[in-house]
Amino acid sequence: MRQAIFSDIHSNIEALQACVTHARAQGATHFACLGDCVGYGADPTPTLALLMSLPDLLLVRGNHDEALFNANSINVPGIRESIDWARDRLSAAQLDLLKTAPYVRKVGAATYAHASAHAPERWEYLRHFEQIHDCLAATDSQVTFIGHVHVPMVFYRTAGGTLRELDPQPGVPIPLSSTCRYVVNVGSVGQPRDGNNTASYAIFDDDVSELTFFRLPYDYLAAGNKIRAAGLYHRFAERLAEGN
């Protein structure tokens, strides 16, 4: 099974479309979305429509998705408005999909969560080894896929218990050893923050136990212009261009 894993799309249909087209060309048959489908961007409805059309979609809840239904969960000016703006445009079916999405899902040898498998409702940003240890302790899966930080990263614990980090190279398959356990941040489709403005996603092939990251250029100017035209916070458009 080749599964394409997206995260943090943030209503950016241009980026999502580029990733879906690329993933299909790479032979992806299954799809997963690790939350934060909305917020920041100006295309929540087409984004959800495209996601719902994907076969075998596995979806978990992100903090922006939760904020659609909880007025107190994100109170940052600009972001709050973009979430309220999105809620007014989403259909009942789309809202229902996001409302019923779980925090964490475990399928086969993999666990999927937006922020962490440990206390997912706290929306921690997993950057430190202590947090990775907690995440690994919360599940017995060999690999845990996360997003939320908007930066592609691979953490792994070796057979001896040493935790290390790998800087994933786009297009270079990473073999997953049966002697290690992994926490994989697939990066962000719709708002990368590692200084690289290309959309990030990963394909997990569980037949050969390999993971491959991809970075794809997309029309970020069009996505940014839509944000400005919708009257949303202009900084969100600038961030798409900067990749930060």
Next chain:
Amino acid sequence: MRAARPSRAKRPSVPAAIGPGAQIGRFHVGKLRLEGGMSRLYDVHTARGQAPLLLKTPRLGPDHPLSSLVAFENETNILKRLHGPHVPKFVAAGDVRERPYLVMERIDGDDLAQAARRAPVSTAEVCDLGARLCRAVQALHHQNVIHFDLNPANVRNRANGDMVLVDFGLAHHTALPDLHDAAFGEEEGTTPYIAPEQLHHVRTDSRSDIYAIGAILYQLATGHFPFGRPNLLSLKKRLVQPPLPPRCHNPDVPPWLQEIILRCLHVRPERRPPTAKQVAYLLAHPESVTVGRRGHRIFPPGLGQRTRWWMRSLFQKFDEEIPKKPYSRLTSSPHVLVALDLTHYSDALGEALRRAVRRLAKSEPHSFFTCLSVVSRETRASGRADNASSLDIERQVGMRNWAQPLHLAPQRMVFQVLPGDPAQTIVDYVRRHLIDQVIIGARGSSAWRQHLGSVSAVVAAQAICTVVVVRTRQDRAPKIRRGNIG
């Protein structure tokens, strides 16, 4: 990094044993060739009878450590991704979880291991073996892999003399997870050749392999390991000080070779040559080695010096803040050839060439320059036969005079005069010494160019590296000819 917690990774079940006579897919397992602590090596044959092959399988079972499987998996992952003449060709591999085996090309030559057994060997042989080894290590680093276990037993050679590196159980590919784990009880390397930073569990520095090259050269030149018998004391010593000067063991070792060996064996990685290619170049060009005090030393260092080393070692750290990948280290330490045509030299062109060199020397602080002047056969023939060496000296002086305003450290620029056709000599030199960039001046005068042909055009077309052709401002100005105005 935090202290180890018990991993939940499951130990794979012990797979079916592989032994002589077994048939694995298209491979028929032959005799046992080598049995080590971690793995076994068998000859294998196929019905098609292709080139000699070798099958490697980890030693598994309750009485063998899981680390043998980890090292095996690491080697399989890395070997699959390597290519070129300096590694054995990967042929096939079994699923690590079900039937772990690795089939690869068998390389029979063991020049280096043989020389290590009969060391000390002649300086010429040390240089030949060392330069060939460096080329193989350079090719490995070029693919972002650090070996971490270079020793004479892990270096084979093909019939054409190309060295081949084997046993990637401890190696690290920077694009892959590093499965090696010291906390798990795995060795960091082979004791006599292990670099100080490896003892601090630093597994990101390609200069650890440069240290191992230095240890191998030391052994070949003296017949001794750098720190004596491989034991705990020898490991501790290398964290503090360099080894005894090779000339203490063998006075026949020339100072320039001692200088190279001790540079490679420096405790601090940043004080070693940054690339294997630079070591190969120095071994091939002894005249270009700037020999310091350590090169001439023939006695062990005094108590004062040893105390200073010990004091310094108390505060040293080996972790790089942002580890540099081997390939980026190669690209940020370019070997640049500056081709100087002293017969058609002008001050303006000389200054333009210096500007180009200065820019590169500043932007790439680890760059290394060879200044080359080619004496064509016609020029040589036009002088008296006994004047050939004085012509070379004249060229050397001319080049040094040109380079003086650059104020580069002596070890960053060497000078060489070679006979032959200028363009072809430069192109051959680039190929032989894996030059990264050529800086060459364009012949300004069209009359000269028409008469002699453009050397820079031939070099730009044929050299297998970046070529920067430098022109002066006058050359770039459009030529206004009568009749062309208007």
